[in-house]
Amino acid sequence: MDDSSERRRHPKLGEMMKNTFARYSLTIPTIPENVISQLRQWNEWMMGDGEQPPRATRALLSAASMVRQQSDTTGVRRLVRAQAIHDDDAAPTSSQLAATMSPNLTRPTRYVKSVSQQRSVSYIQLNQYKLMEEIGQGSYGIVKLAYNEQDKNLYAMKVLDKIKLLKNFACFRQPPPRRNKENAAPSIMKNPLQLVQREIAILKNLSHSNVVKLVEVLDDPNDNYLYMVFEFVERGSILDVPTDRPLDENTAWGYFRDTLCGLEYLHFQKIVHRDIKPSNLLLSDAGQVKIADFGVSCEFEGIDAFLSGTAGTPAFMAPEALIEGTNHFYSGRAQDIWSLGITLYAFVIGAVPFVDNYIIALHKKIKHDSIVFPETPKISDSLQNLILGMLKKDPGHRLMLTEIKVHDWVTRCGTVPMPSEQENCHLVTVTEEEIENCVRVIPRLDTLILVKAMGHRRRFGNPFRKPTPTVPIRDRRKSSSVKDPTYLPPPVGQSASIPRIADDLLSDRPEVEGVQMDFSGLTLRADVDILPKAESARQ
Numbered sequence: 132m133d134d135s136s137e138r139r140r141h142p143k144l145g146e147m148m149k150n151t152f153a154r155y156s157l158t159i160p161t162i163p164e165n166v167i168s169q170l171r172q173w174n175e176w177m178m179g180d181g182e183q184p185p186r187a188t189r190a191l192l193s194a195a196s197m198v199r200q201q202s203d204t205t206g207v208r209r210l211v212r213a214q215a216i217h218d219d220d221a222a223p224t225s226s227q228l229a230a231t232m233s234p235n236l237t238r239p240t241r242y243v244k245s246v247s248q249q250r251s252v253s254y255i256q257l258n259q260y261k262l263m264e265e266i267g268q269g270s271y272g273i274v275k276l277a278y279n280e281q282d283k284n285l286y287a288m289k290v291l292d293k294i295k296l297l298k299n300f301a302c303f304r305q306p307p308p309r310r311n312k313e314n315a316a317p318s319i320m321k322n323p324l325q326l327v328q329r330e331i332a333i334l335k336n337l338s339h340s341n342v343v344k345l346v347e348v349l350d351d352p353n354d355n356y357l358y359m360v361f362e363f364v365e366r367g368s369i370l371d372v373p374t375d376r377p378l379d380e381n382t383a384w385g386y387f388r389d390t391l392c393g394l395e396y397l398h399f400q401k402i403v404h405r406d407i408k409p410s411n412l413l414l415s416d417a418g419q420v421k422i423a424d425f426g427v428s429c430e431f432e433g434i435d436a437f438l439s440g441t442a443g444t445p446a447f448m449a450p451e452a453l454i455e456g457t458n459h460f461y462s463g464r465a466q467d468i469w470s471l472g473i474t475l476y477a478f479v480i481g482a483v484p485f486v487d488n489y490i491i492a493l494h495k496k497i498k499h500d501s502i503v504f505p506e507t508p509k510i511s512d513s514l515q516n517l518i519l520g521m522l523k524k525d526p527g528h529r530l531m532l533t534e535i536k537v538h539d540w541v542t543r544c545g546t547v548p549m550p551s552e553q554e555n556c557h558l559v560t561v562t563e564e565e566i567e568n569c570v571r572v573i574p575r576l577d578t579l580i581l582v583k584a585m586g587h588r589r590r591f592g593n594p595f596r597k598p599t600p601t602v603p604i605r606d607r608r609k610s611s612s613v614k615d616p617t618y619l620p621p622p623v624g625q626s627a628s629i630p631r632i633a634d635d636l637l638s639d640r641p642e643v644e645g646v647q648m649d650f651s652g653l654t655l656r657a658d659v660d661i662l663p664k665a666e667s668a669r670q
């Protein structure tokens with residue numbers, strides 16, 4: 132065995148984990164036998180002695196998640212970091228991979244136009260990403276696991292062959308539909324590369340815990356490939372349909388509520404997804420659902436998208452989307468609700484309600500057949516009522532998102548209400564510059580004075596700022612962005628709104644942890660321990 136494979140091998144994996152846990156004073160988790168066997172299998176494969184375990188990484192990650200459940204998450208993250216540093220020049224090892232979690236990134240998507248590539252025996256590296264094994268395949272490319280050397284986290288990298296996309300389009304393009312000239316709606320046939328670009332344009336503005344985050348796009352004009360780096364959602368698709376192991380009603384309830392939050396956020400951002408289905412709903416290790424695959428989504432203006440033509444997956448298409456005719460338009464929001472209804476049916480029944488091998492026959496069933504619930508699995512009347520409301524053939528009678536949110540099954544008869552649209556869809560767009568500049572740590576006493584004064588006034592506005600002429604809320608929100616021409620920066624050398632009262636207290640004060648203030652008056656974040664601190668400062 133040569134040196135490098137020796138280095139990649141971790142015969143003393145247990146020992147190493149023990150040492151690292153000891154170094155960081157962590158509780159050593161008891162690793163169950165099945166986890167050890169997963170790790171051993173992986174280790175053998177790494178040594179070249181064994182067969183590649185089927186879906187090795189997924190197996191390993193689920194093993195890791197078991198370990199993680201028994202240990203301190205931060206500790207495990209540290210462990211990964213320590214091991215990654217320890218083994219920097221080798222391909223990421225099983226243990227490095229194992230405990231890594233996708234961060235909940237709120238940064239805007241980065242667009243990188245220069246990609247450097249390095250190949251070694253065991254892996255390909257693109258910029259800071261080491262590419263690992265394939266975790267999925269879509270119609271336009273493959274999805275690979277990628278290890279980011281900079282932040283030591285795993286990502287899902289969608290690899291798209293630009294040339295192949297264009298070639299396939301040229302070969303299989305359908306002739307444009309014939310239309311009578313007067314009624315002809317402008318038909319702009321988009322090539323797959325344009326569709327991908329549209330997907331990127333949509334995704335880069337989205338940031339919600341129930342929508343998969345596009346972290347970075349690597350698109351070098353000299354490279355035939357385009358790479359989309361997503362947060363890695365560990366457990367993959369929720370469900371492969373058909374299945375004889377559908378979800379129980381309780382599990383479906385949680386997943387459905389998550390999906391509903393994600394969809395409400397999309398509609399709030401004026402995006403219709405158009406391809407909601409179980410395989411496009413990914414499940415994180417924490418059991419959180421994230422909506423993925425925006426390949427056929429589109430943005431709209433006004434209150435709804437008026438769509439024509441079909442897109443998405445046939446079994447999930449709404450009846451109104453199947454009506455032919457050049458002048459037929461249908462509601463994008465209502466189409467998403469229909470697909471969500473089919474998805475919920477599939478969650479609990481394990482199959483879609485309309486199935487046929489022939490597309491025309493399938494369309495006919497969707498348009499005319501009623502929904503039938505099988506004898507088994509048995510689902511509650513309340514859930515049946517919700518599904519039927521979402522699958523009304525007439526979009527005008529179909530439940531709307533706001534109605535679904537207050538349905539008895541969703542809220543458990545009002546005992547577990549959904550978050551309001553305002554809570555769920557707070558619109559935050561943050562630039563890199565804003566991230567760099569908006570958070571500062573300020574001295575203790577000033578903060579306390581400020582927080583107390585705010586408390587007295589029961590308002591989060593800075594009480595020490597000179598009153599300015601009233602500005603309508605919409606304009607105020609606009610001008611809080613440093614990019615906005617109406618935004619006025621503070622005078623040079625003066626913090627925007629540090630209270631004058633506290634000027635003499637500014638020098639040589641210890642900094643307080645847990646209080647972060649944006650002096651442009653935008654954000655205030657105080658950790659919960661601020662109040663005891665305030666009390667002791669007073670005494």
Ligand SMILES: Nc1ncnc2c1ncn2[C@@H]1O[C@H](COP(=O)(O)OP(=O)(O)OP(=O)(O)O)[C@@H](O)[C@H]1O
Pocket residue numbers: 266267268269270271272273274287289343361362363364365367368410411413423424426
């Ligand atoms: N962020 C991610 N984290 C984990 N797995 C992912 C992620 N994105 C995609 N996958 C996996 O890769 C598979 C392929 O994803 P992709 O979005 O390319 O295509 P698709 O949704 O299956 O199909 P299509 O693009 O044809 O609609 C998914 O089914 C999923 O299992």
